[in-house]
Amino acid sequence: xxxxxxxxxxxxxxxxxxxxxAFFELTDADLSRLAALRPFAEKYTDAIVDRFYDLLLSHVExxxxxxxxxxxRRVKKLQRDYFxxxxxxxxxxxxxxxxxxxxxxxxxxxLSPRWYLGAYRKYMQxxxxxxxxxxxxxxxxxxxxxxxxxxxxFDASIAIDTYIAAKMDALERHQAAIRELSTPVIRVHDRIxxxxxxxxxxxxxxxxxxxxxxxxxxxxxxRCIIIDIAGVPIVDTKVADNLxxxxxxxxLLGAEVILTGITAQVxxxxxxLGVDISTMHxxxxxxxxxxxxxxxxxxxxxxxxxxxxxxxxxxxxxxxxGKPA
Amino acid sequence: xxxxxxxxRLGSTIVATIHTELRDKVAQxxxxxxxxxxxxxxxxxxxxxxxxxxxxxxxxxxxxxxxGRMAKxxxxxxxxxxxxxxxxxxxxxxxxxxxxxxxxxxxxxxxxLLRRRRREMP
Numbered sequence: 001x002x003x004x005x006x007x008x009x010x011x012x013x014x015x016x017x018x019x020x021x022a023f024f025e026l027t028d029a030d031l032s033r034l035a036a037l038r039p040f041a042e043k044y045t046d047a048i049v050d051r052f053y054d055l056l057l058s059h060v061e062x063x064x065x066x067x068x069x070x071x072x073r074r075v076k077k078l079q080r081d082y083f084x085x086x087x088x089x090x091x092x093x094x095x096x097x098x099x100x101x102x103x104x105x106x107x108x109x110x111l112s113p114r115w116y117l118g119a120y121r122k123y124m125q126x127x128x129x130x131x132x133x134x135x136x137x138x139x140x141x142x143x144x145x146x147x148x149x150x151x152x153x154f155d156a157s158i159a160i161d162t163y164i165a166a167k168m169d170a171l172e173r174h175q176a177a178i179r180e181l182s183t184p185v186i187r188v189h190d191r192i193x194x195x196x197x198x199x200x201x202x203x204x205x206x207x208x209x210x211x212x213x214x215x216x217x218x219x220x221x222x223r224c225i226i227i228d229i230a231g232v233p234i235v236d237t238k239v240a241d242n243l244x245x246x247x248x249x250x251x252l253l254g255a256e257v258i259l260t261g262i263t264a265q266v267x268x269x270x271x272x273l274g275v276d277i278s279t280m281h282x283x284x285x286x287x288x289x290x291x292x293x294x295x296x297x298x299x300x301x302x303x304x305x306x307x308x309x310x311x312x313x314x315x316x317x318x319x320x321x322g323k324p325a
Numbered sequence: 326x327x328x329x330x331x332x333x334r335l336g337s338t339i340v341a342t343i344h345t346e347l348r349d350k351v352a353q354x355x356x357x358x359x360x361x362x363x364x365x366x367x368x369x370x371x372x373x374x375x376x377x378x379x380x381x382x383x384x385x386x387x388x389x390x391x392x393g394r395m396a397k398x399x400x401x402x403x404x405x406x407x408x409x410x411x412x413x414x415x416x417x418x419x420x421x422x423x424x425x426x427x428x429x430x431x432x433x434x435x436x437x438l439l440r441r442r443r444r445e446m447p
């Protein structure tokens with residue numbers, strides 16, 4: 001995701017920015033105070049940024065983000081721009097977008113929020129030190145520092161939101177991938193579908209299985225669908241009940257469900273739980289399921305007559321699988 | 326015929342294509358027409374095509390199942406064809422699986438099914 005998409009995801013429009021500014025009590029007076037501090041900031045940027053990086057480079061976990069001198073020089077330059085940005089005296093959409101860009105970059109390189117917040121603490125300390133040295137009047141220092149604090153916290157709120165939005169985005173993409181993988185309906189033959197189920201089935205996935213099975217059967221105008229549950233570790237009442245429901249629904253469409261991959265353990269569980277699956281075609285092995293499925297489309301698997309040299313084809317072939325009833 | 330649902334004769338089969346909701350009078354007329362047709366023409370099968378229906382609630386499902394049972398009393402078998410996947414899911418989730426009703430994917434499949442059954446038991 002680039003920072004422009006984050007602007008949209010986080011709904012950072014003018015109204016939202018105004019609302020945040022109001023809550024952080026970041027007034028126009030603060031902004032003009034920050035703008036007035038610009039010469040001060042320009043004078044001490046290098047000193048502050050250098051000491052800022054002394055901290056980052058002294059800590060083993062933050063040091064790894066700056067592998068060589070060139071990187072350090074490059075990020076120091078960016079940092080100077082960022083620092084001066086605090087004293088631009090502006091807090092509009094363009095400002096927020098710029099801050100978002102920085103946040104997105106941090107997120108992308110995997111700099112976690114704790115280092116971000118910790119580093120910001122250092123900024124505050126350095127700014128406070130220089131303000132105390134330069135402004136003689138205590139009241140002025142307090143006011144200036146308050147304004148800095150407001151815009152820094154404002155920035156931090158955007159950065160944290162960026163981190164959360166990025167994580168949410170990743171989570172959603174993973175969930176979509178899992179959803180897609182959880183019901184892989186395969187076409188194994190003309191009008192015969194196969195759904196190999198693997199992994200635990202919760203009620204959410206169970207619902208999804210039913211919807212997906214019905215949709216695929218209807219799309220392919222399939223005569224039957226084989227559901228193989230060999231890869232499902234636990235078949236409990238809920239799972240069994242859902243399979244019975246799916247079978248009933250598929251039958252309403254005018255197709256059949258064949259349940260295969262029933263292990264001894266699962267067979268025992270189903271009977272002990274008292275689930276009535278008498279309405280379903282059940283078989284232990286997938287290969288048997290495919291053979292049964294073929295009978296629904298008037299086909300059968302036949303053994304190929306073995307050809308030997310000097311012998312007529314089919315002369316000694318074993319009994320072929322006859323036409324099904 | 327007094328109803329709005331057209332009944333089509335194909336040999337000894339009656340095909341009913343439903344695209345309006347089966348509400349009160351419509352359902353009543355449909356059943357009457359269908360039974361009259363069975364009585365007068367002596368058809369032995371009924372195909373109800375609901376591929377045009379976007380929703381089927383339990384009331385409509387009951388009317389359809391009921392029609393099937395009425396036809397059966399007059400010696401005709403019923404095949405329900407073209408149910409949409411989302412309708413099937415809804416009906417089953419509401420616990421209404423329409424047991425005992427024969428189904429097929431589409432009209433063609435339904436007619437094939439009937440032909441096959443006729444061959445099996447003449």
